[in-house]
Amino acid sequence: xxxxxxxxxxxxxxxxxxxxxxxxxxxxxxxxxxxxxxxxxxxxxxxxxxxxxxxxxxxxxxxxxxxxxxxxxxxxxxxxxxxxxxxxxxxxxxxxxxxxxxxxxxxxxxxxxxxxxxxxxxxxxxxxxxxxxxxxxxxxxxxxxxxxxxxxxxxxxxxxxxxxxxxxxxxxxxxxxxxxxxxxxxxxxxxxxxxxxxxxxxxxxxxxxxxxxxxxxxxxxxxxxxxxxxxxxxxxxxxxxxxxxxxxxxxxxxxxxxxxxxxxxxxxxxxxxxxxxxxxxxxxxxxxxxxxxx
Numbered sequence: 001x002x003x004x005x006x007x008x009x010x011x012x013x014x015x016x017x018x019x020x021x022x023x024x025x026x027x028x029x030x031x032x033x034x035x036x037x038x039x040x041x042x043x044x045x046x047x048x049x050x051x052x053x054x055x056x057x058x059x060x061x062x063x064x065x066x067x068x069x070x071x072x073x074x075x076x077x078x079x080x081x082x083x084x085x086x087x088x089x090x091x092x093x094x095x096x097x098x099x100x101x102x103x104x105x106x107x108x109x110x111x112x113x114x115x116x117x118x119x120x121x122x123x124x125x126x127x128x129x130x131x132x133x134x135x136x137x138x139x140x141x142x143x144x145x146x147x148x149x150x151x152x153x154x155x156x157x158x159x160x161x162x163x164x165x166x167x168x169x170x171x172x173x174x175x176x177x178x179x180x181x182x183x184x185x186x187x188x189x190x191x192x193x194x195x196x197x198x199x200x201x202x203x204x205x206x207x208x209x210x211x212x213x214x215x216x217x218x219x220x221x222x223x224x225x226x227x228x229x230x231x232x233x234x235x236x237x238x239x240x241x242x243x244x245x246x247x248x249x250x251x252x253x254x255x256x257x258x259x260x261x262x263x264x265x266x267x268x269x270x271x272x273x274x275x276x277x278x279x280x281x282x283x284x285x286x287x288x289x290x291x292x293x294x
Contacts, residue, residue, distance in 0.1 A: 098127020176205025
């Protein structure tokens with residue numbers, strides 16, 4: 001199933017860079033792209049960095065405040081099948097801001113025509129959701145930020161991939177587990193299609209999301225786009241509001257381009273997100289720097 005040579009390497013690079021764009025984007029495609037690539041050196045290191053800027057408005061056009069953030073991470077392959085990642089991230093939107101550290105790991109096995117991968121990740125930190133106003137009226141609401149996930153992926157015949165994931169959210173007043181199932185298909189070395197479905201259980205997450213994505217790989221650059229629809233708690237989309245009650249309607253669309261230059265890969269992404277009456281536009285620039293073999 002997998003593209004070989006430079007096409008496969010481009011697929012893997014796009015997956016790494018895209019992973020920095022959003023923590024909870026519902027996508028089934030990352031594991032398939034990783035399997036589609038040539039094996040990395042037996043031991044290698046990469047640095048990953050991203051910056052983003054956002055605007056937040058209500059449906060009447062009123063501004064709720066802007067935001068932005070940055071992330072920095074380190075990825076190390078102990079072997080072609082064993083990966084460890086460490087990182088940190090800071091985000092702000094409107095009056096809310098939060099920071100967290102990340103730890104992730106993955107291990108793969110099987111044959112070229114039947115590959116499996118087990119991975120886990122944890123993002124732990126804290127933040128503050130305050131109300132705007134003069135200093136004398138400013139109200140501070142500190143909160144904890146914790147998101148953990150375990151993912152299992154199976155790739156068959158080098159063309160099909162199935163992903164099962166469970167993701168636990170404990171962010172401010174939002175708590176719950178979000179299982180997800182995803183399917184992806186790579187018809188040739190230039191195209192990949194994927195869909196996924198997520199449905200929360202327990203807590204007050206109250207999230208149901210269906211998403212789809214398409215990727216195109218070429219020597220000029222790699223283009224990807226996707227959509228998601230359903231209803232979700234704001235914390236799932238990294239909008240910290242502290243609100244309770246039924247999750248609002250969720251609509252998302254994004255498009256991006258990635259390109260390799262020497263030992264770096266760059267990805268730029270534009271994202272439109274509407275949750276209830278709130279609209280957020282986000283632009284993200286991400287870069288992977290290959291440090292080489294150790």
